[in-house]
Amino acid sequence: MLKKIWTIFKRDLKVNVKDFISLYILIMPILFGVLINIFTPGINDTTVNLALLEGENKEQITYLKQFADIEVFESENEIRNRVEGRDSIIGIIPEDDAYYLLTQGNESEAVIDYAKLLNGLYESDINAKDTNAELIELGQTVPPLKKSLVNVAILFISILGGMLIALNMVEEKVDNTLSAINVTPTSRTTFILGKSVMGVLLTIFGTAAIILIIGFGGINILQMILIILVTSLLSVLVGFIQGVTNKDIISAAGSIKMLFLPLIAGVLAIEILTDKWQPFFYWDPFYWAYKGTDMILSESGTWTQILSYSGIVLVLCGIVYAVLAPRIRKGLE
Amino acid sequence: MIKVKNLSHSYNKDEKYQVKNINFEVKKGEIFGFLGPSGAGKSTVQNILTGLLQLQEGEAVVADYDIKNISKEMFNKIGMSFEQSNVYSKLTAKENLDFYSKLFDVKTVDSNELLNLVGLEGKENVKAGEFSKGMKHRLTFARSMINEPELWFLDEPTTGLDPSIAADIKEIIKTKNNDGVTIFLTTHNMFIADELCDRVAFIVDGEIKLIDSPENLKLQYGEQLVEVEYIENNETKIKTFSTVFPEDKKALQTVIDQHEIKTMHTKEATLEEIFIKVTGRGLV
Structure with missing residues (x-):
């Protein structure tokens, strides 16, 4: 099974590096990192x-x-x-x-x-x-703007991962190759996992690239991988559903863009709205992912907190899966 | 190799069946032709037998696997060549075959060997998207042989191919059959069916009307006639004689004895004529 998953992933990678849109998506995380570094001050910069x-x-x-x-x-x-x-x-x-x-x-x-x-x-x-004043640190070691931009960029990349999956699925639909896959001994689960690898790896690779480029070397890597994996699940699901229901790349990419709405909503809720408005956004997986990632980037998140937030994202993704699974299965027939 | 009993299927899962009460068997090593006009239900039956459509009613056993609880292992034993070419247009011909070969759990045939077999030598590194329709069809056909199937499903294998390539494809089918491969051939081309099939099934409106060998069908439904072109009083004449009725046989003998014969050939009924006679329907 692992060999077949690897084979399907390698095929997608081979096609993606030959395709301009996919290649652009693949190098997007590096561009994000460089741009954030250019347009925000460094961690230890002073303005005087x-x-x-x-x-x-x-x-x-x-x-x-x-x-x-x-x-x-x-x-x-x-x-x-x-x-x-x-x-x-x-x-x-x-x-x-x-x-x-x-x-x-x-x-x-x-x-x-x-x-x-x-x-x-x-x-x-x-x-x-x-001075006689006692120094008490709240744990903030990085500029808030830079941290927020990195956080949004990481969630954004997870959506790009979904977009990449959708593009690869659309290719299968356009070339009508799903029926050919269905008459091989490759199970549907293997096929789905193989197709998902690209999206998940892009999210992990993109997060690593941004963190390294911007200099968040001290964060808890395991916590970050955990929250990124559960966040990318949502993008994988939406990537599949858009891939199997759209017949051309443009409409698939357009539909995936809808994911940016809950992402922006979650970010704005945390950054701008007061506590009394927060429960209105508890349905949004990106809300919890942003919260968890923020703690990781601040190096202030405990494992209990990160596991809780990851768990909530997982449950929300499970609900999305329950809704979308029949359509995905039908689309793969 | 294939056993189908009381198979019925409705796309809307209602009483309006696309195929109904289908029964047939395909023996090991046989070429079985599934013949009928477009929309008759040929592809529906084939898709059920290859697991592309779920079995709703009836029973089907393919290569010793029960289609009701289909096992993915079955696909190591079967090959499927689709009517519509379905290859990755962004991959080269060789990359396409190499990719599929890794999806099987059994020994597979070398990609270059298959490409040579279907006349695509020298095109190994050309993207399938740049292929003509016929070349894509040949690539799809080659792919269906990659796992050296025991049971080979062929859906319109020569459609859209020029005559010389179609002849090559027919030769490959014959060779594979001689090697012991069982073939389930779906087509509306009666000539290829006549040439290749050991037995044929006529399917119309989702029902099998008849199953027999082409030879038996011709004997049963065709008239035994001989058409003679001869010269009489410096004029070319054409006459048709029955080889069954004594007076016709006698008249034929007289023509042969007394006149110069230009051409003479038997006029047995074609499979297409028999199909129309049996089903009352054309093949379009």
């Missing part, structure tokens, strides 16, 4: 940049480097030219016994206040260790 005079006060430079990105220049004129550049950078320039801040005028108030504060703390000789 300061320009200082080289050699004027080495101690000050060392102190400020702890809290901001520092650029040094040989003269005040050079600092002035730099400040006038397109991005936000604030010059700290000596005058008599003190310093003045040189700004372009369009920097945000928070950035200017932060620069003022840093300069004030240095002049008052106050360090971070001088």
